Amino acid sequence: MSNSVKIAVIGGDLRQLVVAKLFAENDIETAVFGFDLYTGEFPPVTKCMTAADAAYGSTAIILPLPCTTDNAHLNTPFHNGKVLLDDLMRSITADQIVCAGMYASDRPNTFDYYAREELQILNAIPTAEGAIAIALDELPITLHGARAVILGFGRCGKALAERLKGLGSHVTVVARKESDLALCESYSYNAVSFRCLSNAVSNADVIFNTVPALILNEPMLKHIDKHTLIIDLASRPGGVDFEAAKRLGLNVNWALSLPGKVAPITAGKIIYKTVCNILKQEGVL
Amino acid sequence: MSNSVKIAVIGGDLRQLVVAKLFAENDIETAVFGFDLYTGEFPPVTKCMTAADAAYGSTAIILPLPCTTDNAHLNTPFHNGKVLLDDLMRSITADQIVCAGMYASDRPNTFDYYAREELQILNAIPTAEGAIAIALDELPITLHGARAVILGFGRCGKALAERLKGLGSHVTVVARKESDLALCESYSYNAVSFRCLSNAVSNADVIFNTVPALILNEPMLKHIDKHTLIIDLASRPGGVDFEAAKRLGLNVNWALSLPGKVAPITAGKIIYKTVCNILKQEGVL
């Protein structure tokens, strides 16, 4: 990698520190801001006094995932203070590249790395592992031999199905497209159309929902046994009618943002890898 | 399935007889034509004297894969005679559904089942098994522990990679898209960009090409060891410069149309399944 490239990593959690560490280990000059509350090991980077200091002169500025949680301030869980996102952006010149997670902007040279397909696919790995950890912790039976039903066969559905098969579960995937059902058959998962959803969920020891839509509404929840564990991996507003589930005495676990929680180092590496792809594409690395 | 539905299965090889058998076993009245040379077991169907007789009065007419090999006559390997495709089509009324393999037509109610995604995905299974059989038969080493390089991560690449991993090969997938490389990583295959193709192929015991483009041209072939087995699964014109490979003393096996050859019964079932999907979509089944 070019020695003239300078990277600023500003805000965020352990994942951002991993990003900073990986840049530093690849001999890239790296400045950070926003980790004054962090008490663990520090990578060999320059710690700056302000976000603007860190950004100044850097080729690219890496902002956290999510970039902001209130649409106003930078997401800085390890910083004892607040950084207005607008202030920070104003301190950045037009030729500097900004890579931020879950951040939409008209600014040129600005990239939402969270929107990149490769990040989403790689993030499905810690998501699947986190979901499996929940199932292992909560179920009184082994996943081996358990009837696991996965709703959806996108990135998370694929990662989950493969791992559950590896653990010896009886995997049923509920999908919409004939081509997805065919692909499930090729991978030796039991494949079921959404037309047969009620039958599938009524015969499950554990249900993993990956579809970001209200799939498990009240009528559907009524088909589910109260011993069945439901793990909802869909982002807000989720795929389960939580109120109805509570009324019906069902066991629902809404598992959000698993990668950063269950495997922050791996999740940081995935962000690093994706940001590098963006920087290579832009001719910087 | 509705008893008033009648199906005609005309021409083709063993796969078409399997299609006829499966319709008959599901209590659909089925007529066939074009199997006078077939000496094996026959399903319980009506054998007709002409193609037009079989087609007459049927709800849907199933033609073979490929429908024709000369753009004029129906593909009828088990028939001692020739059927002009135009003659047959003229005998079919506008409301009758025609399902044919590799057959493009402006006629309404005409469907090329070979173009359906689910058929392509399911066909990748016998294709992968056929390719593995070739490798098992030709290599003097076991696939277990062998360095297997797969070019392309489409349907065939996916089916091959999973099965070779199951046999204990060291699987490297060469793909173009970052998202495919990420998916390979999730499945624990070694993932390599096409930019590194020469390095990948120079360290292979067996190379499976699935990309329908001249990937292994003369300069690339020069990187390949003469003990490496090359299996080309790409349809015409293929992905290997066969002339150059011959000059270089390389061992290339061009494996076309594997499903019908290595697993005709499974291939017939796949066509049946796909045709049923078409007929359901058209409201017939």
Next chain:
Amino acid sequence: MSNSVKIAVIGGDLRQLVVAKLFAENDIETAVFGFDLYTGEFPPVTKCMTAADAAYGSTAIILPLPCTTDNAHLNTPFHNGKVLLDDLMRSITADQIVCAGMYASDRPNTFDYYAREELQILNAIPTAEGAIAIALDELPITLHGARAVILGFGRCGKALAERLKGLGSHVTVVARKESDLALCESYSYNAVSFRCLSNAVSNADVIFNTVPALILNEPMLKHIDKHTLIIDLASRPGGVDFEAAKRLGLNVNWALSLPGKVAPITAGKIIYKTVCNILKQEGVL
């Protein structure tokens, strides 16, 4: 199963209730004692007032795993009182069969089901899942891509290796016998002799010990990185010098009796299955 057979299930935890439930569901008259503190669902069995009442007239008496924790009283975590094992045994006639877990006795018709090979093999499944759950909960990286080192290739080593491979870990098994190393090679695990143990453990993200001997003594622990997670599955006295590990700042997790903790229902089914094998062998079922 014969209707004249009567079973008594006395003492123990949820696993014993599962055993009672499965006998009852198979139309065997079943009496239980020792669950007065249990507040959950009850299977359709006869609840007795004393252990002797439950045992009276039964063909076989099933005692818990472990049968006793103090060598004097029956292990009765759900009973508000104490039962002397000797008293209970005196109330049982010579022709009655006793099946007890971890219980050695000269009494005829007495069987330690915990000593049965099939129970040990099946118990390795929840043990492996429990160990994986610990690793998922504790590691800041994914098991996918992690370097997992398993010490020993007995029942637990086999179950762990297969599941970690299914999750995409890089699995290294350390074993003693050439034949075990060969079997590991066949399953595509990295196989290493105990002569190379120090090298293996120094390159691990997580180490699972399954060998009931002091393998990880102080000199060996010095080779292990402090980021490495050590999970010891060996029963007392364990396979790790815990004092030394503490001094060295290593992260050791001693995981005992996992099946009953992580998957009590499955663990109960395994006991039931094993007890049935004993009763069939004795001509009772």
Next chain:
Amino acid sequence: MSNSVKIAVIGGDLRQLVVAKLFAENDIETAVFGFDLYTGEFPPVTKCMTAADAAYGSTAIILPLPCTTDNAHLNTPFHNGKVLLDDLMRSITADQIVCAGMYASDRPNTFDYYAREELQILNAIPTAEGAIAIALDELPITLHGARAVILGFGRCGKALAERLKGLGSHVTVVARKESDLALCESYSYNAVSFRCLSNAVSNADVIFNTVPALILNEPMLKHIDKHTLIIDLASRPGGVDFEAAKRLGLNVNWALSLPGKVAPITAGKIIYKTVCNILKQEGVL
């Protein structure tokens, strides 16, 4: 490896040449005899004029697998002549080590490498691949989705079951011991006792016998459908009543000595590895 060690490789097929090659590549002085008819590439070894010349002065003499096919002469398929085994053995001094395949002898310093457990386990890999190749070549259906029944869960049964699962077959293992049935359950194969053999074989698309006993006798064969492929991997006299099978019109394939046939290079490497283990154990390497 010590430079003073000298190895003689005498007789045999391509596997023996691989053994010679691997010794030579590890800088061991290697002499060979018995390959005058071999026209392929030669490893960098000394070709001798007689067997005694090759043996003279060598630390260890490696004889083929099998060592002899007629109990009198050395097995020398690549030699235009005959070597009496007794003559050769007389030319060898008492301190020289002899490693021979399928060769029982009272002579000190003589080792039957074929009897070594690690060779048998590793040989199960090419045996399983060879059996799978036969099934792929002969069955008109894919192994994916096929009902594959494996008789016996020893080395070959284990290797076959794992690979067939990897190809997506529905694997049923028929075994005798409860502990083997439990192990099958852990690996997610369908496990069936030999008591239920007739039912298992009657529902098979392909049967692999690995048990060296007449399991598939005439009464049992009568349960097998004539579309079922039977592959017998048991050594002489085999596990199938071939006469009866012929009368019943069953399709039996007796597949012997697969490793040397389907993967001679791998089979040679396995012999090399095993012989090295013997020489290390004897303090020579």
